[in-house]
Amino acid sequence: MSLLPVADALERVLAKARPLPAEHVALNEAYGRVLAEDLRALRTQPPVDVSAMDGYAVRAEDITTVPTELTLIGEVAAGRPFTGAIEAGQTARIFTGGELPAGADTIVVQEHTRREGDKIIFATLPQAGRHIRKAGLDFFDNDILLVRSRVLTDRDLSLAAAMNHPLVPVHRKPRVAMLATGDELVLPGQTPGPGQIIYSNGFSIMAFARRLGAEVIDLGIVADRLEDTVSAIRRARDANVDVLVTMGGASVGDYDLVQKALSAENIDLSFWKIAMRPGRPLMHGQLGEMQVLGLPGNPVSAYVCAFLFLGPLLRKMTGRHDVENPTEQALLGSDLPENDERADYLRARISRSVRGALVATPFPLQDSSMGRVLAHADCLVLREPLAPRGAVGSICTILKLPL
Numbered sequence: 001m002s003l004l005p006v007a008d009a010l011e012r013v014l015a016k017a018r019p020l021p022a023e024h025v026a027l028n029e030a031y032g033r034v035l036a037e038d039l040r041a042l043r044t045q046p047p048v049d050v051s052a053m054d055g056y057a058v059r060a061e062d063i064t065t066v067p068t069e070l071t072l073i074g075e076v077a078a079g080r081p082f083t084g085a086i087e088a089g090q091t092a093r094i095f096t097g098g099e100l101p102a103g104a105d106t107i108v109v110q111e112h113t114r115r116e117g118d119k120i121i122f123a124t125l126p127q128a129g130r131h132i133r134k135a136g137l138d139f140f141d142n143d144i145l146l147v148r149s150r151v152l153t154d155r156d157l158s159l160a161a162a163m164n165h166p167l168v169p170v171h172r173k174p175r176v177a178m179l180a181t182g183d184e185l186v187l188p189g190q191t192p193g194p195g196q197i198i199y200s201n202g203f204s205i206m207a208f209a210r211r212l213g214a215e216v217i218d219l220g221i222v223a224d225r226l227e228d229t230v231s232a233i234r235r236a237r238d239a240n241v242d243v244l245v246t247m248g249g250a251s252v253g254d255y256d257l258v259q260k261a262l263s264a265e266n267i268d269l270s271f272w273k274i275a276m277r278p279g280r281p282l283m284h285g286q287l288g289e290m291q292v293l294g295l296p297g298n299p300v301s302a303y304v305c306a307f308l309f310l311g312p313l314l315r316k317m318t319g320r321h322d323v324e325n326p327t328e329q330a331l332l333g334s335d336l337p338e339n340d341e342r343a344d345y346l347r348a349r350i351s352r353s354v355r356g357a358l359v360a361t362p363f364p365l366q367d368s369s370m371g372r373v374l375a376h377a378d379c380l381v382l383r384e385p386l387a388p389r390g391a392v393g394s395i396c397t398i399l400k401l402p403l
């Protein structure tokens with residue numbers, strides 16, 4: 001039986017996923033969240049014409065020869081507007097951000113002036129309109145400045161604040177439960193007994209999910225017992241998570257119980273086993289409202305599957321447009337043999353050729369247990385099913401791994 005192609009599997013994973021509803025969060029909580037609505041300015045910025053320099057507000061027509069002397073009639077500072085108007089022969093002291101007084105049309109920087117009592121002497125001819133920030137220079141009331149689906153950057157938060165939004169509408173965070181299975185697993189820092197190894201998978205995948213905006217619930221490690229696996233799945237459902245990610249127990253061994261446990265809970269399985277390496281035993285299904293992604297236990301397989309399937313799923317749920325992983329082209333840094341019927345995602349290092357081109361060099365060992373190779377890789381080289389032999393210097397497709 002031919003295995004499900006990666007693209008079809010991804011389509012099934014994304015089929016029922018929808019952007020989660022909006023919630024309003026304070027600006028200090030909004031970094032990295034995804035805007036759920038277009039954001040309009042609630043005011044004009046600057047709201048009035050203001051000075052861009054410390055100096056004097058003048059009528060340009062009053063200074064046509066130098067030196068010219070004008071009478072100082074007041075002072076304007078940011079937050080302290082001047083109530084009067086500048087008449088012929090008059091000037092007002094003004095500071096950066098101060099509101100341009102009525103009658104004035106130009107700012108002269110203080111370095112070009114001298115003060116004698118209430119007289120200001122202007123030593124250079126001003127350029128009419130100089131050093132004034134016009135009302136609305138940055139934006140006008142009702143302008144849409146941040147659009148729906150945008151991942152809010154640090155700069156966006158200041159812009160939203162300037163637009164006078166204390167709160168912004170963002171998609172709710174997906175709630176993701178992580179469950180590891182395996183009698184052999186003990187936490188880092190413990191001393192493994194005979195046959196035991198250190199649990200590692202969850203750390204990368206939980207960080208990956210959080211980085212994509214998920215709220216993660218760590219269900220820990222369950223032993224390879226059907227009842228324990230079933231009760232952990234129930235805990236995920238009781239916690240109303242949007243996605244349950246399991247790790248391990250996905251294959252066909254006697255202790256691979258995840259699918260049995262999910263079936264006992266009546267999962268609507270959309271697939272199990274796909275045409276990729278690493279990650280063939282990946283499974284996906286729907287359990288009530290909860291999506292379930294069953295990752296294989298091998299550390300590299302688990303991460304590569306999370307990168308290729310959980311990543312797009314979370315991006316879709318958080319309302320982003322850039323759901324699928326972007327691919328790029330690079331030059332192959334080593335020869336590759338022809339590929340079999342499974343898409344291959346080779347762990348590789350990126351470098352630059354002398355001409356500046358991107359070069360991706362796959363690691364010579366690609367075993368799906370090798371966490372070191374995965375951590376030292378910065379991209380995956382995609383080998384399509386049945387790809388012919390690839391020679392050094394030929395073009396290949398890469399997917400960059402998150403930093």
Ligand SMILES: Nc1nc2c(c(=O)[nH]1)N[C@H]1C(S)=C(S)[C@@H](COP(=O)(O)OP(=O)(O)OC[C@H]3O[C@@H](n4cnc5c(N)ncnc54)[C@H](O)[C@@H]3O)O[C@H]1N2
Binds near residue numbers: 181198249252253281
């Ligand atoms: N007869 C077959 N055997 C296997 C097949 C197959 O098609 N037929 N597929 C192989 C492939 S491909 C993979 S991938 C693995 C996946 O197996 P499981 O998902 O059942 O994973 P486990 O057996 O539970 O574990 C595999 C391996 O990874 C270690 N592991 C598991 N969880 C963790 C964790 N959280 N942290 C660190 N390491 C973990 C575990 O100790 C095993 O060494 O199946 C192949 N077999």
Ligand code: MOO
Binds near residue numbers: 276301368
């Ligand atoms: O597909 Mo498994 O993930 O090759 O080791």
